Amino acid sequence: MKATLSDKVIKRLTLYHFILTECINHGLEYISSPKISELLNIDNSQVRKDVKLLDNQGKCKVGYSVRELKESIEKKLGFKQKKDAFIMGAGNLGTALLKYDDFKDYGLNILAMFDNDPLKTGMIINEKEVFHVSKFPELVKKMNVEIGILTVPSKYAQDCADFMVKSGIKYIWNFAPRVLKAPKSVKVWNENLIGNFLQFIVNEDVRNEEK
């Protein structure tokens, strides 16, 4: 039985993965925990504790094998397990995500996009088709898709989410700036861009005011 990883650990592991990818691009074979921690402004023992969760061994005086550590992270976070997804809402954000090929490296495989605008229906964007919403339930079942990415305007978000749930979607990645309700059996991730942004701007403002 695998232990579950906390959100914080998962986030750090993806950051380590960014760094390791960079190391490979530069031909580095080993990297030490103090080096990683310095790049992320965290404590170096934190890095070692995270790595330990991966059953990965380091070498004293040298550090960790970049290739091995990268692979351990990919394995632990399931980058190789393909996760099929549909996008609901062919606006700017939906289209941007559909074109964002980097997702594939992490196992997220976006298959198609849906919208209720007949003008958008039938378009091919980044080799993926835009379907009319009415096709959604049928295609979810046929292609066995569990993940729905919600990029519709805020006011339609809840209705769309309900529709996705009814269609059999199990995970909703919601980009609308609102909190969605869903049954316990469906997991919703409210991506809160503005909240993330404020996290880095708010306390700085306060600091300036103190001066």
Next chain:
Amino acid sequence: MKATLSDKVIKRLTLYHFILTECINHGLEYISSPKISELLNIDNSQVRKDVKLLDNQGKCKVGYSVRELKESIEKKLGFKQKKDAFIMGAGNLGTALLKYDDFKDYGLNILAMFDNDPLKTGMIINEKEVFHVSKFPELVKKMNVEIGILTVPSKYAQDCADFMVKSGIKYIWNFAPRVLKAPKSVKVWNENLIGNFLQFIVNEDVRNEEK
């Protein structure tokens, strides 16, 4: 002197704000902490503790005034203080963010976008102009812009960040899936979409495997 708020508190406050906006749309005057906590799957005393940081008072048996609570959050997080920003990288994501008018409600005011592609230069998107990168340093100074939103492909991200720093940018909101280096005087927020996504998908996979 204001106390600084932890990232977690800021994130929750923005979620409360989403809920309060929804309440206003539905004409609700009061909302209780158990109600909010239920919508977010958190403990109800957590909500009360967060609200307390806002110097806001609730009414026993009734809850909090929706309007007052919403205003306190807006004040505390500075939604009314305009924060000017430039976008670097006129790709899909940059364009999506430029068109995303919701940011304005939170004080984030995107003024223009920059790219090194001469074909994109001069375009007007959502009433905002796309300039050539070479204009960036001049306009940063002229318009006194402190925030740069980085939406260029990963491999150019560090060079662009360096350029932004040299131009006088103080906050970088980085959407490229990599960790950026910057001097201590510049604050970088590595927006890690894939990390956020994995946070809600990884442990679920584990749970399924356990069955």
Next chain:
DNA sequence: TGCATATCGTGATTTTTTTCACAAATTTTA
């Protein structure tokens, strides 16, 4: 009025996360 109920406010407790500190191991250098 008086009782039942729902909520706030908050101190105490528990849990989680981060930091500290140091032994053991390995490499480099003199």
Next chain:
DNA sequence: TAAAATTTGTGAAAAAAATCACGATATGCA
């Protein structure tokens, strides 16, 4: 070869965050 330097691995301590528990207070109704 021996000393110096650097890193891992990890138990202990500290700090931060979340949860629990309950008194105080307000509301509604018999």
